[in-house]
Amino acid sequence: xxxxxxxxxxxxxxxxxxxxxxxxxxxxxxxxxxxxxxxxxxxxxxxxxxxxxxxxxxxxxxxxxxxxxxxxxxxxxxxxxxxxxxxxxxxxxxxxxxxxxxxxxxxxxxxxxxxxxxxxxxxxxxxxxxxxxxxxxxxxxxxxxxxxxxxxxxxxxxxxxxxxxxxxx
Amino acid sequence: xxxxxxxxxxxxxxxxxxxxxxxxxxxxxxxxxxxxxxxxxxxxxxxxxxxxxxxxxxxxxxxxxxxxxxxxxxxxxxxxxxxxxxxxxxxxxxxxxxxxxxxxxxxxxxxxxxxxxxxxxxxxxxxxxxxxxxxxxxxxxxxxxxxxxxxxxxxxxxxxxxxxxxxxxx
Numbered sequence: 001x002x003x004x005x006x007x008x009x010x011x012x013x014x015x016x017x018x019x020x021x022x023x024x025x026x027x028x029x030x031x032x033x034x035x036x037x038x039x040x041x042x043x044x045x046x047x048x049x050x051x052x053x054x055x056x057x058x059x060x061x062x063x064x065x066x067x068x069x070x071x072x073x074x075x076x077x078x079x080x081x082x083x084x085x086x087x088x089x090x091x092x093x094x095x096x097x098x099x100x101x102x103x104x105x106x107x108x109x110x111x112x113x114x115x116x117x118x119x120x121x122x123x124x125x126x127x128x129x130x131x132x133x134x135x136x137x138x139x140x141x142x143x144x145x146x147x148x149x150x151x152x153x154x155x156x157x158x159x160x161x162x163x164x165x166x167x168x169x
Numbered sequence: 170x171x172x173x174x175x176x177x178x179x180x181x182x183x184x185x186x187x188x189x190x191x192x193x194x195x196x197x198x199x200x201x202x203x204x205x206x207x208x209x210x211x212x213x214x215x216x217x218x219x220x221x222x223x224x225x226x227x228x229x230x231x232x233x234x235x236x237x238x239x240x241x242x243x244x245x246x247x248x249x250x251x252x253x254x255x256x257x258x259x260x261x262x263x264x265x266x267x268x269x270x271x272x273x274x275x276x277x278x279x280x281x282x283x284x285x286x287x288x289x290x291x292x293x294x295x296x297x298x299x300x301x302x303x304x305x306x307x308x309x310x311x312x313x314x315x316x317x318x319x320x321x322x323x324x325x326x327x328x329x330x331x332x333x334x335x336x337x338x339x
Contacts (some may be wrong), residue, residue, distance in 0.1 A: 044211020
């Protein structure tokens with residue numbers, strides 16, 4: 001890719017891009033660590049909640065356990081912000097990267113799945129589910145999609161480095 | 170080079186993990202390792218938050234049923250970690266941070282195991298409020314996992330820094 005796209009030229013002119021490039025040796029591993037913390041919070045809270053709906057630890061009340069999801073949401077917000085900083089630091093390494101693109105695709109599926117959960121009465125039904133009770137098939141399908149998407153998103157994130165484009169801007 | 174490290178590095182397994190074009194070699198192993206820690210650290214954090222008082226309606230005893238997921242992730246990481254060590258023995262074993270990480274992993278795994286035995290899997294777990302020492306264990310667990318993640322990530326960079334010299338690169 002010899003021609004740099006206008007959006008990339010713009011990103012490379014920002015102060016944020018300059019800052020990341022300048023501070024990269026310590027900033028990059030620190031941001032990666034925090035990005036990993038955010039992902040772990042998401043996988044740990046949302047993932048275990050999904051497992052409960054899928055039938056594991058049935059003695060846990062889903063409505064009560066849902067209060068843990070806030071840490072997953074906080075982790076996701078942290079990761080969105082860090083992700084933007086990563087992208088501004090090395091736009092080409094992410095944009096021209098199939099692992100990154102797959103990650104964004106899975107994120108879209110996860111987002112639509114969240115809409116299918118909170119936007120329909122699946123969420124209302126979940127809140128009525130007592131400890132010990134099995135989730136409905138619809139809840140289980142949503143939980144299975146959620147769990148597999150977040151796992152896939154973490155894996156794609158780790159694999160980004162192996163799918164770097166063969167050029168540098 | 171240390172003859173023992175050289176012996177490992179010359180094995181077919183080490184050679185395959187480092188040199189193979191297959192996604193199942195180094196990329197796949199390190200991805201499994203990242204997934205395993207995500208489940209282990211994140212799952213522990215979810216339990217720690219409950220012990221600290223978030224989501225009080227969740228039965229501690231029932232929460233213990235998630236522990237086998239964490240132990241499975243730990244086994245996956247012990248195996249994938251050993252494979253990564255076989256791929257780059259010198260790089261890891263000559264780096265002091267590797268031993269720090271190993272110690273932190275032992276501490277973090279020990280803490281969540283202790284929380285399982287002394288906080289979740291006790292007869293009256295859900296009958297009285299969580300005691301202060303148990304909350305302290307949960308806080309220590311959160312801190313230990315944070316430290317494991319930082320050590321794990323910086324492990325990939327400190328090797329580079331040692332090769333190039335930290336002041337030169339910073």
